[in-house]
Amino acid sequence: MSDATPAAGIEPGSDPRASVRERVFVVGAGIMGSGIAAQCALAEYPVTLADVNEELARRGLANAERALDHATRKGAIGAGEKESALGRIDVAIGLRRADRAQIVVEAAPEDLGLKRQLFRELQGTASPGALLASNTSSLPITQIAQGLADPGRLVGLHFFNPVLQMPLVELIPGHTSRPEVVERARAFAVRLGKTVVTSRDTPGFVTTRALAVLLNEAAWMLFEGVATKEDIDTAYKLGFRHPMGPFELADLVGLDTALAILDVLWDGFRDPRYRACPLWRTLVAAGKLGRKSGEGFYAYPPRGSGA
Numbered sequence: 295m296s297d298a299t300p301a302a303g304i305e306p307g308s309d310p311r312a313s314v315r316e317r318v319f320v321v322g323a324g325i326m327g328s329g330i331a332a333q334c335a336l337a338e339y340p341v342t343l344a345d346v347n348e349e350l351a352r353r354g355l356a357n358a359e360r361a362l363d364h365a366t367r368k369g370a371i372g373a374g375e376k377e378s379a380l381g382r383i384d385v386a387i388g389l390r391r392a393d394r395a396q397i398v399v400e401a402a403p404e405d406l407g408l409k410r411q412l413f414r415e416l417q418g419t420a421s422p423g424a425l426l427a428s429n430t431s432s433l434p435i436t437q438i439a440q441g442l443a444d445p446g447r448l449v450g451l452h453f454f455n456p457v458l459q460m461p462l463v464e465l466i467p468g469h470t471s472r473p474e475v476v477e478r479a480r481a482f483a484v485r486l487g488k489t490v491v492t493s494r495d496t497p498g499f500v501t502t503r504a505l506a507v508l509l510n511e512a513a514w515m516l517f518e519g520v521a522t523k524e525d526i527d528t529a530y531k532l533g534f535r536h537p538m539g540p541f542e543l544a545d546l547v548g549l550d551t552a553l554a555i556l557d558v559l560w561d562g563f564r565d566p567r568y569r570a571c572p573l574w575r576t577l578v579a580a581g582k583l584g585r586k587s588g589e590g591f592y593a594y595p596p597r598g599s600g601a
């Protein structure tokens with residue numbers, strides 16, 4: 295695949311409005327990157343969705359299409375809007391094509407070393423005026439920006455899963471983020487139709503800190519044999535009107551991501567509240583990462599398997 299290949303069957307630039315907006319470059323075509331790409335394309339931004347190889351980039355594009363299909367079936371968008379949005383997304387391998395973008399959103403795995411490395415490369419490849427945003431759910435933005443030639447360019451923009459359905463974005467100014475960069479990121483999120491809340495740059499911000507404790511407590515209860523996972527999920531859903539139980543939600547988030555978040559909170563606060571239940575590490579070591587790997591706390595048979 296050449297870099298920045300258009301979505302299969304769709305002519306690049308077929309939407310005359312595509313050039314009205316700045317180009318967005320999304321790094322990481324996983325659960326979040328594919329959703330962010332779909333959301334940006336719906337808001338008429340041309341988008342490049344990048345991953346480390348062709349298979350992953352194309353899988354991300356297919357997931358973006360699936361999210362847009364779902365929104366169409368629910369009546370949230372029209373079929374024409376879906377097709378126009380898809381026509382605005384192309385895919386790329388690596389970071390080279392970031393040079394065309396004015397907004398870069400990083401959605402690579404929750405690993406401080408990896409994110410630092412990516413932004414070190416991006417400060418060279420992305421155009422000098424491009425906004426750099428990380429979708430980290432827990433890592434302090436100031437630490438991600440540490441060592442960049444211009445740490446003021448980087449800000450946290452935390453989207454929620456599934457991106458098309460979740461109205462919130464958490465905006466996290468790092469201690470070194472320039473005010474105009476923060477305001478540009480806020481305006482971008484608002485243009486995507488999101489409601490923005492601002493959090494200080496502490497591990498887990500507002501939402502992830504709350505969620506981590508909720509998920510971890512459920513894992514500890516399962517680990518201690520207090521109740522089955524099904525009963526714990528039902529208790530949270532019917533007792534608190536949560537739309538999903540904690541294990542269903544952990545499978546959606548990804549167990550590796552949930553564990554990485556707990557470790558970030560533990561490292562950041564050294565508070566036993568954030569001590570990860572051993573179940574997380576065991577399941578992750580076994581490759582049970584949740585929906586994305588086909589099994590987490592629950593099993594997810596592949597589509598079309600008839601199971």
Ligand SMILES: NC(=O)c1ccc[n+]([C@@H]2O[C@H](COP(=O)([O-])OP(=O)(O)OC[C@H]3O[C@@H](n4cnc5c(N)ncnc54)[C@H](O)[C@@H]3O)[C@@H](O)[C@H]2O)c1
Nearest residue numbers: 322323324325326327345346401402403404430431455547
């Ligand atoms: N999963 C969630 O519910 C959720 C919600 C909000 C925020 N987040 C955050 O979003 C980020 C991504 O999470 P995710 O759940 O989408 O993870 P994921 O594992 O589904 O996707 C990550 C993608 O990044 C790719 N990647 C790895 N190294 C790369 C590189 N060097 N260049 C380009 N791509 C690379 C991987 O191949 C993978 O496709 C994390 O920081 C996570 O904490 C996740």
